[in-house]
Ligand SMILES: Nc1nc2c(c(=O)[nH]1)N[C@H]1C(S)=C(S)[C@@H](COP(=O)(O)OP(=O)(O)OC[C@H]3O[C@@H](n4cnc5c(N)ncnc54)[C@H](O)[C@@H]3O)O[C@H]1N2
């Protein structure tokens with residue numbers, strides 16, 4: 001190890017290295033394909049008013065409010081019914097004073113009509129799906145003010161007004177608003193593309209058959225999922241054996257294709273530390289934390305590279321501590337803030353290394369956490385049972401039950 005640093009120093013160095021990820025290019029994407037979770041790059045302005053035209057809010061009768069001004073349950077007003085208007089292409093005939101037309105929800109309100117009487121407030125009670133041209137008159141049992149149940153143009157959004165703000169993380173309701181405005185393409189930020197390179201001759205994919213001495217690759221799928229959850233894109237996922245030339249080739253390919261390269265494994269003190277061998281231009285350091293001690297950062301073929309340790313818990317914790325918020329920020333997602341919690345039981349900790357113990361809420365309302373599993377960096381099942389990382393400062397060797405701690409939500 002060339003140097004020893006603390007967690008905050010390494011976090012700052014990573015943030016500086018990855019500062020270029022903050023300014024994302026943009027691209028246009030069809031709302032029919034993959035805009036969910038993408039970040040809108042520009043304000044979207046309504047090209048038309050919404051609603052586009054006056055239309056009915058109810059199934060009922062379009063009338064002039066003055067014509068039903070005296071209507072009540074005991075004093076129905078009878079109006080001749082001049083026809084039907086459905087939510088369908090075309091423009092209805094103007095309404096003659098002293099008449100009504102049957103109108104359906106969303107249908108254009110005829111010129112001259114200024115209110116809609118819901119069918120329930122008439123002698124018809126319901127149209128019941130029946131298209132009955134023989135209805136020639138209606139008894140209106142309740143008065144309505146001008147404007148009632150009429151949706152005015154622009155009452156949702158005026159033409160030229162902002163309907164979606166830049167920075168919005170697009171969800172289904174945003175797609176609905178864009179589509180309703182006749183906007184089929186949105187300008188979104190290009191997500192950060194991350195290459196994930198698992199190193200280790202012992203690795204086989206999770207759907208492969210491990211032979212003697214082999215294990216399934218947990219880090220590749222875990223980090224790919226973590227990148228996506230943080231708003232990034234997995235541009236490449238590679239598994240390379242412990243041969244420095246092959247690792248180097250893989251890393252150069254990764255750098256050519258992606259904005260940032262993340263490796264796992266091959267960075268500690270063993271006889272086959274291939275990432276160290278393959279990346280002479282990278283700074284390898286020992287960060288005073290556990291898990292996640294051996295770290296490296298630098299550039300390969302011009303692209304930033306972070307080298308995480310191979311133990312699966314170490315790799316995941318490294319992502320949470322060093323990369324998660326940077327990717328989230330690039331994707332306009334809020335950071336995952338550490339929160340205060342209270343220990344449910346006493347905890348011991350070795351001096352000199354900040355511990356990020358796996359923890360689980362035992363009483364989330366009272367913010368009480370308990371440690372799950374041991375400190376071993378291979379304990380993937382314990383990590384899967386955890387909700388948080390419990391942050392024990394480097395100088396602390398023991399914490400009593402009830403002690404206040406900071407936890408990092410997973
Ligand atoms: N003598 C020393 N030995 C070790 C030290 C040390 O300081 N001195 N540090 C230990 C710590 S801490 C860690 S963390 C690991 C880091 O090792 P590497 O980054 O070199 O990783 P590997 O040796 O390649 O693998 C470690 C461990 O993790 C398993 N592994 C690797 N990749 C994957 C993967 N994609 N999926 C699942 N499991 C993986 C690998 O099989 C090993 O068991 O070094 C300690 N040793």
Ligand code: MOO
Pocket residue numbers: 289290291292293294309311314376377
């Ligand atoms: O620092 Mo290693 O990452 O403990 O297991």
